[in-house]
Amino acid sequence: MIITYQGGEFFKVQFGNTTLAFNPISKDSKLKTSRFGADIALITTNHPDFNGIDQVSHGEAKPFVISGPGEYETKGVFIRGFLSKSVEERINTIYLVSLEGMNICFLGALKDINLINSTKEALEEIDILFTPVNNEILSPSESYKFAVSLEPKIIIPMYYDDASLKIFVKESGEKSEPLDKLTIKKKDLDGKEGDVVILLANQ
Numbered sequence: 142m143i144i145t146y147q148g149g150e151f152f153k154v155q156f157g158n159t160t161l162a163f164n165p166i167s168k169d170s171k172l173k174t175s176r177f178g179a180d181i182a183l184i185t186t187n188h189p190d191f192n193g194i195d196q197v198s199h200g201e202a203k204p205f206v207i208s209g210p211g212e213y214e215t216k217g218v219f220i221r222g223f224l225s226k227s228v229e230e231r232i233n234t235i236y237l238v239s240l241e242g243m244n245i246c247f248l249g250a251l252k253d254i255n256l257i258n259s260t261k262e263a264l265e266e267i268d269i270l271f272t273p274v275n276n277e278i279l280s281p282s283e284s285y286k287f288a289v290s291l292e293p294k295i296i297i298p299m300y301y302d303d304a305s306l307k308i309f310v311k312e313s314g315e316k317s318e319p320l321d322k323l324t325i326k327k328k329d330l331d332g333k334e335g336d337v338v339i340l341l342a343n344q
Contacts, residue, residue: 142241144323146340147175149190150249150273150299153343156241159216162204163236163247163271167193175343180216184208185234185249186227209234223260226253228278235260242327243268246293250278250300254287267293268330274301274309281308294333297323297340306339313337 142156149172150164162179166172170189178199184192184206197204205215209232210222219239227233227250238245246267256264270293274284278300288296298309310317319339 142243142325144269144297144325144340145321145343146299148173148342150185150271151175151191151193152247152271152299153177153179154245159218159240161218161238162197164191164249165193165196166190167196169193178202179204181205181207181218181220183220183236183238183247185236185247185251186231188227188231188250191250207236221263223256223263225249225251225256225260228252235264237264237267243325243330245269245271246291247271248273252278254279254283264291267291268327269293269295269297269325271297271299274298274305276305281305282312285309285312289335293335294330295325296335296337298337310337310339 145153149166151166152163154161160179162182166174167189174196176196179197182194182197182204207213210224213220221237222234225233225235233249233251236247244267270288272284272288273279274281315337317337317339319341
């Protein structure tokens with residue numbers, strides 16, 4: 142599996158011939174966006190920073206779009222979406238994605254970390270967790286503490302600026318060298334406990 146960061150909360154996840162896009166940035170956003178074709182697009186929040194489905198459509202190929210809670214299965218990928226809240230009382234969906242024997246949890250634009258018990262219990266055995274590090278959504282300190290409470294093997298911060306990322310890394314006590322991409326297999330997760338991996342925006 143190869144994970145690349147496109148800025149904001151926009152990630153490209155590739156495995157085999159399948160490409161997933163998480164929270165693609167729309168052309169109406171103030172954030173810089175990028176374009177590529179995706180097989181599956183996951184949208185957590187209906188906001189221009191996160192709902193750019195047009196940016197991950199290529200020619201006649203249109204992605205399978207998931208934009209809310211529920212259970213989905215396509216192209217060998219099993220996805221569960223859980224209802225939560227974002228800023229301004231917007232709906233946010235937390236996604237738990239299972240592929241290649243790994244569980245990816247994508248928090249999206251999560252603001253309310255007081256999850257109902259059934260959601261917290263479902264978010265178990267997380268291998269890779271994506272968490273927002275942005276004072277408008279979750280402060281760096283709040284983000285790190287909540288991320289650790291979910292006991293993932295790897296934590297990937299997103300939607301950060303230099304100042305918020307610095308605080309987040311300080312909270313973790315780790316010195317992480319930023320990567321252009323993360324290439325990982327199930328066996329690479331052995332022995333990892335809340336390791337922070339910083340990805341540079343690929344723009």
